[in-house]
Amino acid sequence: MADILTLDGVKKSFGAVTVADDLSYALREGEALGVIGPNGAGKTTMFNLITGTLSADAGRIRFAGRDVTKTGAAARCRAGMARSFQVPQPFGGLTVFENAMIAATQGADLSGHAAEALCLDVLEDTELLDKANVLAGKLSLLDRKRLELTRALCAKPKLLMLDEIAGGLTDDECASLIATIRAIHAGGMSIIWIEHVVHALLAVVERLIVIDFGKMIAEGEPRAVMDSREVKEIYLGIEADA
Numbered sequence: 001m002a003d004i005l006t007l008d009g010v011k012k013s014f015g016a017v018t019v020a021d022d023l024s025y026a027l028r029e030g031e032a033l034g035v036i037g038p039n040g041a042g043k044t045t046m047f048n049l050i051t052g053t054l055s056a057d058a059g060r061i062r063f064a065g066r067d068v069t070k071t072g073a074a075a076r077c078r079a080g081m082a083r084s085f086q087v088p089q090p091f092g093g094l095t096v097f098e099n100a101m102i103a104a105t106q107g108a109d110l111s112g113h114a115a116e117a118l119c120l121d122v123l124e125d126t127e128l129l130d131k132a133n134v135l136a137g138k139l140s141l142l143d144r145k146r147l148e149l150t151r152a153l154c155a156k157p158k159l160l161m162l163d164e165i166a167g168g169l170t171d172d173e174c175a176s177l178i179a180t181i182r183a184i185h186a187g188g189m190s191i192i193w194i195e196h197v198v199h200a201l202l203a204v205v206e207r208l209i210v211i212d213f214g215k216m217i218a219e220g221e222p223r224a225v226m227d228s229r230e231v232k233e234i235y236l237g238i239e240a241d242a
């Protein structure tokens with residue numbers, strides 16, 4: 001499989017604070033990569049650098065065979081990146097279907113029947129079809145998370161980026177969202193998923209990276225990474241030999 005995304009020496013600082021410290025890794029087409037790390041480690045900043053809402057101070061980013069380091073956020077979205085946000089950001093006064101249509105028309109550049117057909121397909125996959133005519137502002141937290149997923153998928157992405165989508169859900173709700181994301185991944189979608197709810201990540205991703213102070217401190221098979229000294233010492237704050 002080819003790489004869909006490559007970061008090569010990506011750096012970003014806010015004043016004296018380094019939030020992306022020489023980040024280098026690649027995501028293969030169809031792979032699901034999990035990202036964990038303490039609060040403030042720079043995980044969301046990394047998403048902002050990948051999607052182009054922030055520009056890197058140094059390093060290169062390649063996506064879908066092109067160097068996008070200098071490409072703006074809208075063009076990266078059109079090239080096939082889509083993300084969910086930590087705090088769901090739907091248009092609360094519009095229905096679920098209307099929110100999906102905005103993503104399909106603006107993100108996937110579709111119109112008319114093609115846009116409607118895509119939205120219906122995605123709403124079925126995200127299990128929101130029966131709520132298509134509900135106002136987004138009236139949805140439960142789980143369904144707002146599902147709508148975040150819907151809006152990202154309606155942009156017809158090649159890469160789906162999830163930012164703490166499982167946070168705040170009950171165990172049953174989380175299990176139901178995991179099943180949805182697993183099915184989307186099984187359909188071939190490449191995924192990068194930042195998450196504090198580690199068991200949700202471990203149910204989906206094939207590889208895990210750990211970010212601390214903007215630096216990638218561990219990378220590999222998820223359970224091996226969770227058992228690693230780096231995670232125990234730095235992420236969980238436990239002495240290695242405790």
Ligand SMILES: Nc1ncnc2c1ncn2[C@@H]1O[C@H](COP(=O)(O)OP(=O)(O)OP(=O)(O)O)[C@@H](O)[C@H]1O
Pocket residue numbers: 014019037038039040041042043044045046
């Ligand atoms: N625009 C900005 N200007 C200055 N500092 C910023 C800016 N955006 C983020 N930061 C700082 O960068 C650091 C990394 O933030 P970021 O949101 O990427 O962390 P995170 O790993 O996603 O955290 P969390 O798990 O809590 O969501 C934090 O110290 C944050 O305060």
